[in-house]
Amino acid sequence: MKRIFKQMYPYILPYKTHVIWNVIYSLLYAFFGTLAFVTLIPMLSVLFDKTRRVLIEPKYTGITNIKDYASDLLSYKLTLYTNSNQPEKALLLTIILIIATFFLKNIVGYLSSYHMMHLRNGVSNDVRKMMFNKIISLPIPFFSERRKGDVMTRMLGDIGEVQNSFFAILDLIIKEPLTIIFSIVTMFYISTKLTLFVFIFLPISGLIISRIGKSLKSKSLQVQNESGNLISVVEETLTGLKVVKAYNAEPLFKAKFGGILDRILKLSNSIGSKNNLASPMSEFMGIVTIATLLWYGGHLVLIDKSIDGSVFITYMGLAYNILTPAKAITKASYALKNGLAAADRVFEIIDEPNTIANKPNAITKEDFKEKITLENINFAYQEENVLKNFSIEVPKGKTVALVGQSGSGKSTIANLLTRFYDVQSGAIKVDDIDIKDMTVESLRGLLGIVTQDSILFNDSIKNNLLIGKPDASDEEIINALKIANAYEFVKDLAEGIHTNIGDAGGRLSGGQKQRLSIARAVLKNPPIMILDEATSALDTESEKHVQVALENMMQNRTSIVIAHRLSTIQKADNIVVMQKGEIVEQGTHDELLNKNGTYAKLVSMQSFE
Known part of the structure; x- marks a missing residue:
């Protein structure tokens, strides 16, 4: 307790203030509640003709004697009425006294409850x-x-x-x-x-x-x-x-x-x-x-x-x-x-401690100038390492793609870059500054992310996009929708950008939802973009629309693309092939095909030409 x-x-x-007044009124409530019963004594005394006789009007001598003064004054008034053969007036006086006391008790009781x-x-x-x-x-x-x-x-x-x-x-x-x-x-x-x-x-x-x-x-x-x-x-x-x-x-x-x-x-x-x-x-x-x-x-x-x-x-x-x-x-x-x-x-x-919080002297980084570096990263969700001595460098303006079978650690890279999780050893740096030394807010301000699952909210298209940039104008929103190849269906909706898309965007198709997610990232306009299997859940036709939107968005932007469908990353500047948390090979699409290694096998399995 x-x-x-x-x-x-x-x-x-x-x-x-409410606590103090509650205590004061509670004190008065208890006082008047007790006094209400005490005032029954003179009434009962009148009824049983047991009134204490006071023939001389008492004199007020100060606050210290107020109890005796009040008692004597009441007895004096009652004595006057009973001596003059007016017992009904004596009874009425005691009843009025009881009513007044109970009235005050309930008034202060209400005020006490009001403050509580x-x-x-x-x-x-x-x-x-x-x-x-x-x-x-x-x-x-x-x-x-x-x-x-x-x-x-x-x-x-x-x-x-x-x-x-x-x-x-x-x-x-x-x-x-x-x-x-x-x-x-x-x-x-x-x-x-x-x-x-x-x-x-x-x-x-x-x-x-x-x-x-x-x-x-x-x-x-x-x-x-x-x-x-x-x-x-x-x-x-x-x-x-x-x-x-x-x-x-x-x-x-x-x-x-x-x-x-x-x-x-x-x-x-x-x-x-x-x-x-x-x-x-x-x-x-x-x-x-x-x-x-x-x-x-x-x-x-x-x-x-x-x-x-x-x-x-x-x-x-x-x-x-x-x-x-x-x-x-x-x-x-x-x-x-x-x-x-x-x-x-x-x-x-x-009281739960926040394990991913800003350091006391964390840096607020407002721009991205040179590169992202992952140095000897080791990470495990529970016991078995998901990433083992993982190192890559992403120069500004370049697109690096991460490919590999499920469980190879691709999406973990996205989780670590955004500091959804922290690395257990090694370091992730932006312009040679460890992201742990940056404020979480400024780090995420440099990043845009589009995930496999299009996370949308039960609100209008406009408000879903404003999450990326709360002060954006309608013109900026429409421009972002055009870049994301989404305006073609939004303009045909009855209320346009003000259309409510339902719970989790349930009124839209998978491809439409994904293009809105891309538009949200475009509107934010971050220097670094992370695409986590952004097209893997789409059908072929939707994938084409979304792929065009992604290419539009990635122009002149540093991008890290986590891909399951290899057709989406053939234009990447560097493709990193992962297996069980380690890099097995890397290079451009053509270089990796010529190696006839793991990447070539993955391409072959997906019947990609």
Whole structure:
């Protein structure tokens, strides 16, 4: 609990004004709540004709004596009315006093909740922003080890759980305990003996109730983990729905989804049973205490006659006034177990160290002048090396192609150049500056990338392209579309560049999506272009359109082309042939054919002339 408060503190600090006012109004709420019961004493005294007689109007002598002054003044007014045969006026005065006290209690209660609302919503909003910013900034390896559904659950569900349960207890931790404290102080003032008797039973009640909720946090954590799995299954099923249907795998995925739901149901019922038990259990234990108090207090009123009947009724009201906040605290403390489990999962992401971050004195590089160098690169995703002592040089303005069978390490080069991953040994340099010594932002500002999978967003064509250059004009966008050989189909769309392309560009063909990806890179206009198998997923006709777009884009630009289809790289200045992470040969297309080595075999296998 202490650790979570420490983690939440920086997010609560900007809302300290709301915290202060919440504390002030909670203090007043507890005060007026207790005072409301105390004002019952004069009303009951009037009803039972037990009013304390004060015949001389009291004098105000200062703030230190205000309690006695207020009590004497009220008794004086009531004495005047009863002595003049106007008991109904005395009763009306006490009723007005009670109404005024309850009115003030509810006004300050509303103001307390008002400030807590701003605190709760503001902090939740800031934590959600921080978590999204952290998710965006974390390196690619982090997500290769986690399910997207789990991250989404933490972002959406867990923060909501923190908002609902953690801040509920934050509200109660001031308001309700103060109500209990004020009530107990007043009870001690009325009767020390009776209050000590009550305290014999309270620890027993607390012990019984606390034992019920011990296992709630671990079960809440299990539910939240299973919820992450549930969202992952839904996301994966919808993404791969064609495969699911094509292989008649619906029963398999239904069973997987149903199994997770059944586990969540079992855990939720277990948690719900204990949560539901909290309220009746705390109320029952409270009533047992009240009943015992009635027996003992009745003895003091009827036999010992050490307490007046009207005072004892008020005392009972105060004792019951403890039950409501105690019940609320018990219920909230059970809910807090869910909130703490959710907060653990949220801060696990927020506190995750970024393994690919800028060095303290990182260089901001704004241009590319000479060359890209990869020097003795070694890299392994897990244990087996994907790249082994890999070295190449890419001069400015030249096109270097990387070819080889699947698993030879071609796409890894793209991941390392963009610093999606960092090399384990060796160095990648741009103009003789190690990319680890550059800011990640300035490095990626020099790069444009077109991948095999056209990653587009559910937005307009224009907004998809503006990711590359947010301040681009419509004219620049259209020009980029023309270079990418994409304007021919965009201009025929009903809304042109303002057409929404659907989820992941689902309203477009594969070739159209790829040309938009190229247009996005063209609009950014970076000095270095990385093409990672940009045509391998396309049919022959689409490939021709895209190949023209690529050639247009690569003119007068430094390009690293990762190719599966060798027909796309025959004009490259240097073709690097890779096998199991090592270079086996390199040269131009014609030079490599004349060697009649690995490249020639690959060309032959693809029936390329």
